[in-house]
Amino acid sequence: MSIILISDLHLDPREPQKARILGLIREKMGKNCSELYILGDFFETWIGDDEKNELITETITELQAWRSQGTEIYFMPGNRDFLLGQAFGQKAGFLILPDPYKTEFYGHPVLLSHGDALCIDDTAYQAWRQKVHQPWLQKLFLALPLWLRRFIAQKMRAKSRRYTQTADPLQMDLNTAEVLSWLQKAKVDTLIHGHTHRPGYHLYYQDHQAFTRITLSDWHDRAHGLIWEKDGRHYLWDLE
Ligand code: LP5
Ligand code: MN
Numbered sequence: 431m432s433i434i435l436i437s438d439l440h441l442d443p444r445e446p447q448k449a450r451i452l453g454l455i456r457e458k459m460g461k462n463c464s465e466l467y468i469l470g471d472f473f474e475t476w477i478g479d480d481e482k483n484e485l486i487t488e489t490i491t492e493l494q495a496w497r498s499q500g501t502e503i504y505f506m507p508g509n510r511d512f513l514l515g516q517a518f519g520q521k522a523g524f525l526i527l528p529d530p531y532k533t534e535f536y537g538h539p540v541l542l543s544h545g546d547a548l549c550i551d552d553t554a555y556q557a558w559r560q561k562v563h564q565p566w567l568q569k570l571f572l573a574l575p576l577w578l579r580r581f582i583a584q585k586m587r588a589k590s591r592r593y594t595q596t597a598d599p600l601q602m603d604l605n606t607a608e609v610l611s612w613l614q615k616a617k618v619d620t621l622i623h624g625h626t627h628r629p630g631y632h633l634y635y636q637d638h639q640a641f642t643r644i645t646l647s648d649w650h651d652r653a654h655g656l657i658w659e660k661d662g663r664h665y666l667w668d669l670e
Pocket of ligand 1: 510
């Protein structure tokens with residue numbers, strides 16, 4: 431048995447084939463997967479649980495298929511789909527996790543996060559994050575008609591695209607001191623996150639203790655994730 435972690439699929443109604451890859455993974459590895467963790471930015475944007483399109487319907491069907499194979503699904507919101515709520519969680523059959531979330535994989539404590547809250551050097555982003563996490567503003571946004579929400583989300587995406595093309599990549603990465611502080615506070619040695627689209631293992635050593643930060647990849651060109659085996663081995667994989 432194993433646990434699978436994925437993030438940053440950015441499922442988009444304009445690219446329906448991406449949702450189908452989830453089906454391929456299920457056929458290949460689903461039977462041995464007891465838990466599937468989706469660590470944010472599952473959707474390109476999420477403007478409310480009342481949005482309807484073919485991609486959303488297909489995704490619900492696909493996640494139900496995972497569940498009927500015996501996989502528990504956990505979802506943590508990212509910076510694109512933080513408006514995803516209980517209504518959709520219930521339809522899709524997953525549990526929504528807070529960020530960060532501490533759990534154990536076969537006895538090994540791990541901390542899970544989307545990762546954006548740890549990018550504290552990106553002050554423009556953190557200012558925006560603080561604003562859009564205010565409950566009153568979210569309530570106001572969710573009360574707008576769908577066409578207007580779609581329009582605003584498009585504008586936000588365009589602004590973000592312009593910003594990320596010119597901002598310093600180092601400044602947009604996770605801040606190491608903040609990562610270590612989260613890990614020490616949670617009393618765990620391993621952080622697993624997405625968001626930066628820079629997959630890899632980062633090792634740190636502080637106060638006579640080793641820490642690992644595992645970064646998941648996005649699904650820009652193909653499916654990626656992390657497999658955590660029952661015997662404690664874990665590795666990043668690519669689905670060709
Ligand atoms: O997402 P990505 O990878 O491109 O970049 C992120 C940061 N950007 C964002 C913004 C999102 O992409 C926008 C998603 C829309 C969600 C759906 C609608 C929800 C509305 C909620 C209202 C309550 O997260 C980017 C980081 C980067 O990661 C790396 O960490 O740098 O941060 C920025 O781009 C900073 C910008 O300053 C963000 C400003 C965008 C909003 C501008 C307002 C436009 C309003 C238009 C109104 C008509
Ligand atoms: Mn993200």
